[in-house]
Amino acid sequence: MFPDLFSCGELTxxxxxxxxxxxxxxxxxxxxxxxxxRGIEPKHVFDLSLVxxxxxxxxxxxxxxxxxxxxxxxxxxxxxxxxxxxxGGLMLFGGFVFALVGSIIYLKxxxxxxxxxxxxxxxxxxxxxxxxxxxxxxxxCCYGKPTDSWLGVVYPNNAPVYFSLRTHIHxxxxxxxxxxxxxxxxxxxxxxxxxxxxxxxxxxxxxxxxMVTLFGLWRLFIEEFRFREDDMxxxxxxxxxxxxxxxxxxxxxxxxxxxxxLYVKKKGQLLDPKAELATIHERAAKQKTIDAKKKAAxxxxxx
Numbered sequence: 001m002f003p004d005l006f007s008c009g010e011l012t013x014x015x016x017x018x019x020x021x022x023x024x025x026x027x028x029x030x031x032x033x034x035x036x037x038r039g040i041e042p043k044h045v046f047d048l049s050l051v052x053x054x055x056x057x058x059x060x061x062x063x064x065x066x067x068x069x070x071x072x073x074x075x076x077x078x079x080x081x082x083x084x085x086x087x088g089g090l091m092l093f094g095g096f097v098f099a100l101v102g103s104i105i106y107l108k109x110x111x112x113x114x115x116x117x118x119x120x121x122x123x124x125x126x127x128x129x130x131x132x133x134x135x136x137x138x139x140x141c142c143y144g145k146p147t148d149s150w151l152g153v154v155y156p157n158n159a160p161v162y163f164s165l166r167t168h169i170h171x172x173x174x175x176x177x178x179x180x181x182x183x184x185x186x187x188x189x190x191x192x193x194x195x196x197x198x199x200x201x202x203x204x205x206x207x208x209x210x211m212v213t214l215f216g217l218w219r220l221f222i223e224e225f226r227f228r229e230d231d232m233x234x235x236x237x238x239x240x241x242x243x244x245x246x247x248x249x250x251x252x253x254x255x256x257x258x259x260x261x262l263y264v265k266k267k268g269q270l271l272d273p274k275a276e277l278a279t280i281h282e283r284a285a286k287q288k289t290i291d292a293k294k295k296a297a298x299x300x301x302x303x
Contacts, residue, residue: 003139019135024053026131027124034120037284044112048121051106052099059098060090067091067232067241092132092142093245096125096215115204115260122211123193129215130186137179144176144225153177167227176225185218198277202270205260213253220246 005013028049032042065072065082068089072078103121107114136142143161146152152174155161162171169175189211197207223243234241264270 015138016135019131023128023131027128031121031124037280051102055102056095056099060095061085063091063094064089118208122207123190126186126189130183133179133183142179143227144178145227146173147176178226189214201273203260203264209253209256216246216249
């Protein structure tokens with residue numbers, strides 16, 4: 001666990017903040033590259049990325065506030081504590097939901113191709129998850145339940161997981177590294193979405209709907225290995241509140257896939273994956289030729 005990577009005076013580089021920045025940058029660059037190959041100006045991706053950054057932070061903080069209100073209320077000034085985001089306390093689900101809603105509203109206002117851009121950005125969401133969860137592991141948060149399996153990891157004695165009055169887990173107890181499990185899943189889903197898109201995408205909105213469904217299913221699964229605080233239990237402890245949200249997200253993802261399939265099929269506008277891929281390659285080749293000519297012209301001008 002390395003929550004603070006290094007300090008210089010009063011400035012401290014925190015592992016979680018660094019990995020969050022890397023996830024945002026990597027996701028933005030991947031999405032802008034995908035947009036450019038599909039004939040969409042990368043500028044739109046950069047603008048949308050800023051919307052996602054702001055809305056995801058707001059959502060992550062608000063969800064943490066509402067689901068863990070008791071930890072805010074104990075300070076005596078819960079709403080003031082809500083604003084002290086630098087003290088920590090973010091919830092991935094909140095960031096995910098707010099980013100989705102914020103993106104859709106922004107694309108509607110700007111009258112940009114909603115389903116094409118959400119497809120373009122979807123793999124980047126999973127890429128971001130992969131990097132961000134590494135930050136969670138280094139920070140010592142979002143840990144798993146105690147385990148005797150070979151997967152178990154032991155944190156330093158001062159790690160949050162061993163705050164026994166809250167977690168009832170004693171120092172030295174191995175726990176599931178759910179952060180790293182989610183990180184691996186994020187990177188795997190990033191590759192899977194791109195692969196499936198190339199072979200089976202028949203309509204715009206397919207990659208987005210699939211991403212939402214996979215994310216919900218994964219969270220439903222991984223929650224069985226994550227440590228649950230007392231205020232996160234639901235249905236007499238059978239499920240967590242996060243699992244209830246996961247079920248809603250899965251249903252939403254399936255609904256998007258079914259609705260988009262039926263809508264596009266009815267209009268007779270189903271895509272041919274091979275033709276789409278060929279068009280992307282052709283457009284990329286043309287752009288490469290144009291860039292090469294511009295570069296040659298600049299060199300000639302310098303001479």
